[in-house]
Amino acid sequence: MTAPTSSFSRPKGVVAILETSVLVRAWLSPAAVPNPSRRAMLLAGIEYDSFTSPPILEEVEEVLARPRLGADPAHVQRWLDAFVRASRQVFPDFIPIAGTGAARVVRGDTEDLPILHTAYAAAAGEYPDALEAARSGGGWFLVSENTRHFTPGWNVHGWQFITAHAFVQQLLRRGPH
Amino acid sequence: MAIGLVRDEHIAALADVAARLDAKGLPDESRRVRAVLAQLELAPREVPASAAAEILAVTPQTVRNWVRGGLLPGRRDRTGHFYVSVDALEPAIRLREVLPDQPAGAITGEEIDAEIEAVRRERRDRQARAAGGG
Numbered sequence: 001m002t003a004p005t006s007s008f009s010r011p012k013g014v015v016a017i018l019e020t021s022v023l024v025r026a027w028l029s030p031a032a033v034p035n036p037s038r039r040a041m042l043l044a045g046i047e048y049d050s051f052t053s054p055p056i057l058e059e060v061e062e063v064l065a066r067p068r069l070g071a072d073p074a075h076v077q078r079w080l081d082a083f084v085r086a087s088r089q090v091f092p093d094f095i096p097i098a099g100t101g102a103a104r105v106v107r108g109d110t111e112d113l114p115i116l117h118t119a120y121a122a123a124a125g126e127y128p129d130a131l132e133a134a135r136s137g138g139g140w141f142l143v144s145e146n147t148r149h150f151t152p153g154w155n156v157h158g159w160q161f162i163t164a165h166a167f168v169q170q171l172l173r174r175g176p177h
Numbered sequence: 178m179a180i181g182l183v184r185d186e187h188i189a190a191l192a193d194v195a196a197r198l199d200a201k202g203l204p205d206e207s208r209r210v211r212a213v214l215a216q217l218e219l220a221p222r223e224v225p226a227s228a229a230a231e232i233l234a235v236t237p238q239t240v241r242n243w244v245r246g247g248l249l250p251g252r253r254d255r256t257g258h259f260y261v262s263v264d265a266l267e268p269a270i271r272l273r274e275v276l277p278d279q280p281a282g283a284i285t286g287e288e289i290d291a292e293i294e295a296v297r298r299e300r301r302d303r304q305a306r307a308a309g310g311g
Contacts, residue, residue: 012248013248020293021289021290021293024289024292024293025286025289026276027276027277027279028279028283028284028289029276029279030278030279030280030281031273031276031277031278031279032278033281034234038234038276039234039235041272042232042233042234042269042272042273043233043235043269044268044272045268046233046249046265046266046268046269047233047243047248047249059293059296059297062296063289063292063293063296066292066295066296068284068288068292069284069289069292071277075275075277078275079272079275079276082268082271082272082274082275083272085268085271086268086269086271086272145286145289145290146290146293148290172235172239174242174243174246174248175239175242175243175245175246175248176242176245176246
């Protein structure tokens with residue numbers, strides 16, 4: 001029997017963080033015709049190095065538990081566990097956003113956005129191989145459907161905001177054609 | 178359906194069952210489980226590009242491009258068919274096993290964003306109350 005291959009065994013050349021707005025849409029997608037958010041999520045740990053964090057995952061759980069969405073918390077937990085296994089988890093509790101310059105390109109309260117904390121923790125964290133490969137390769141992406149806070153194409157400390165659709169298109173274009 | 182594939186964790190679970198049967202003094206049962214295990218271990222640990230494409234929600238052509246470009250572990254056989262390592266697909270297989278199938282358009286993007294905003298507003302309120310009380 002061959003040894004299981006970790007999805008972390010080779011840097012993918014692209015790094016991304018999926019925001020709450022993407023993960024919630026991924027959950028709410030039809031299976032047969034997946035929306036761009038679900039497509040982006042399915043490629044985590046395969047075509048890009050995914051970073052995530054407890055603040056993002058807790059926010060997703062909280063949103064899906066709201067009466068309008070009414071997801072079963074145990075089912076959501078199983079899904080998030082599978083997503084964490086496909087991702088590298090970082091712990092951004094101690095990374096302050098104030099003074100990082102994010103306020104210049106993000107509308108609203110930057111302290112309130114888990115994805116920004118996660119991005120700074122990822123950049124400061126323990127996975128330099130994945131980050132370096134992506135810096136010289138496909139790039140670092142903050143994938144969000146929240147265009148009210150984020151403008152696609154804008155850049156915060158090397159992280160580029162992008163919608164789920166544009167991110168998937170970027171991945172599809174990789175490789176020889 | 179491709180996501181019904183036998184994976185390493187299934188094989189490990191079966192090996193564990195065989196060991197438990199041995200420990201309970203059931204050698205015949207253990208031998209039968211190990212025979213199944215041996216067959217599974219001989220089975221190819223890869224899937225055709227079309228099955229990989231279904232798992233990843235992309236086209237078979239994209240899978241072929243990724244394999245050719247070294248972006249997805251796999252190979253091309255002598256007849257030109259592409260195969261992808263099941264191990265490489267495991268993250269997506271696991272996710273597909275637990276993702277629900279929701280009706281399209283049941284909830285709009287605006288409604289989703291409003292729910293996220295509501296959660297953030299409630300969190301801010303909780304923090305403000307905690308700061309005020311502390």
